[in-house]
Amino acid sequence: MTSNCIFVPEESFLDELKRKTIITGHYGSGKTEFAVSLALKFARNENHTDSDNVSLARQWNHPPVSLIDLDIVNPYFRSREQRKLLEENGISVYGSVYKKEIAAELPALGADIKAPLECSNTKVIIDAGGNDTGALILNQFTKYFTDDETTILAVINANRPETSDINGAAEHITAIENITGLTVSYIINNTHMLRETTTEDILSGLELCKTVCKKLDKTLLCSCYPEEIITPDDLRKLQEHEKNLMPLGLYMRPTWLK
Amino acid sequence: MSKKVLMKGNEAFSEAAIRGGCRYYFGYPITPQNEVPEYMSRELPKRGGYFIQAESEISAVNMAYGAGAAGGRVFITSSSPGIALMQEGFSFLCSAEVPTVILNVARGGPGIGTIQPSQADYFQATRGGGNGDYMIPVFAPSSIQEGVDLVYEAMELSDKWQNPIYILTDGILGQMMEPVVLPDQVPFVDSKDIRKHKPWAITGYGDDDSKKNVVKSLRLAAEELEKHIQSLFAKYEKAEKELVRVETIDIEDADVVIVAFGTMARIAKEAIELLAEQNIKAGLLRPISLRPFPYEAFNKISNRTKVIISAELSMGQMMQDVKLGVNNRFPIKLLNRTGGMIPTPLEIAERTKKIFEEIGG
DSSP: OOOOOOOOOGGGGGGGGOSSEEEETTTTTTTHHHHHHHHHHHHHHHHTOOOOOHHHHHHHHSSEEEEEEESSSSSOOGGGGGGHHHHHHTTEEEEEEOOOOOOOOOOOGGGGGGGHHHHHHHHHHEEOOOOHOOOOOOOGGGOOGGGGHHHHHEEOOTTTTGGSSSHHHHHHHHHHHHHHHOOOOEEEEOOOBTTOOOOHHHHHHHHHHHHHHHHTTTTEEEEEEEETTHHHHHHHHTTTTTTTTEEEOOOSSSSTTT | OOOEEEEEEEHHHHHHHHHHOOOOEEEETTTTSTHHHHHHHHHEEEEETTEEEESEEEHHHHHHHHHHHHTEEEEEEHHHHHHHHHHHHHHHHHHOOEEEEEEEEBBBOOOTOOBBBBTTTTHHHHHHHSSSSSSEEEEEEHHHHHHHHHHHHHHHHHHHHEEEEEEEHHHHHHHHHHEEOOOOOOOOOOOGHHHHOTTTSOOOOOOGGGGGOOOOOOOHHHHHHHHHHHHHHHHHHHHHHHOEEEEEEEGGGSEEEEOOOOHHHHHHHHHHHHHHHHTOOOOEEEESEEEOGGGGGGGGGGTTOOOOEEEEEESTHHHHHHHHTTTTSOOOEEEEOEEEEEEEHHHHHHHHHHHHHTTTT
């Protein structure tokens, strides 16, 4: 590698994720951006794979990657708003039964949500609502969340006031575990300040997440960075401290919200 | 000042109210402002304040009337149809000269409408639906930081002018996240010290009969009411001079001047950059105070400007004020979306370009 070469993070840590990935966290932690970026990444990988699973899923006319949007807390900025982008990339999107009505205050879930949970040939990303109240909805699907095929992630943004210290962040994770009865498998450091994110933000979040992991006996899966903000030089700096780096798009943020 | 944090608009406005000394909050749930009562219910009691979920918006505004009359710093919030219900109370608050800070996280109407953002409460906010001769200053932030600063300042302004102060935002500003620096906490005024700050407040006789105060909006004698209204309007005249706020960008040398507030101004700023790429020089006049409206700022627009565009998320409610500001100097065109629809910067740029070309620019 020459000094001019742009460092591309290796994302083998994503292999840790089982068939079903549940994304939880405080609202504003960036769960939805993470979910959309992860779904697109999975779809890109799967579309270039001829695995038995993929061909089986296609045989049953089911895309190999599905995103279930269980956010019934937020009225705006939900992952199902990106339905077009996701579907164009071969991802099936499940959310409110009123699929075309993203503006409706009707958090009604259709029975079809169970399809990707039951279809063993599709990878599923589940974007839960914010906080423990948003995660509560997971309870009605508990029977599908068996250890052998489920990974539960907790996303932390240390720039959110409620999760900016060890106790706040740990309490949020514990509250989500208590209300759902599920055990968080990995912590994701998604410390950001939207388009003002700096490497210092990400690194200070990394320190906090490491401490939270120690306190709660969890494992840190990766740190995220906004792809359009972080320069190759910034990336190299991050790599000195964190080898598991996940680029995120700012899909949920219109350009005029600079 | 705190370090920069990432907050949702509704949370940040709530925190700004607490830091501005709000000790009493009364509210009723309605999307897209629900995070405000949620935040206040969690945070205000911890900080020594009081949260009450009222049984309706009408109750909430009347609780504000009571707590404000007793000298408390009060914050009430709702969204468009909920604000409509509160308006009877706004008239009472103005007549009785009771300070209160009002936040509207507006949604699309008329009627129950939609939960998506809108600016169609412009008339409701600036003209008001309450009865009688009254005036409420209205500010419209276009970022969460500006909203925080205005809510915080409004607590002080409301006490100073003994009048409600109204902050008009919309669902986008309430629901989105943005980095924000929070101001320092203003200490709560202890109940026993209220008379020192607000000699007019109803705080009971205590051991001094001379403390008898009455806060009321009933004045049956026409002579008395007329005199009272004249004194209110003398106060409003002073307030209007002090409270005009506006941001202008390149309006002294523009082909087109876009007038827009709040979220729409935010989108217009990016549209202006796109127009520059098309060699159209567009300026922005952003009213921050909608009442008083910054009419005089229009005098800075140079004669080379071909057209003024009133860009709004409504059917052109603000355009009536734009006409008064323009005073027949330039043609005015409406560029709008409504019903909860939000244009992209590209849409604004393209429509502005078309208007400019049609006008012969």
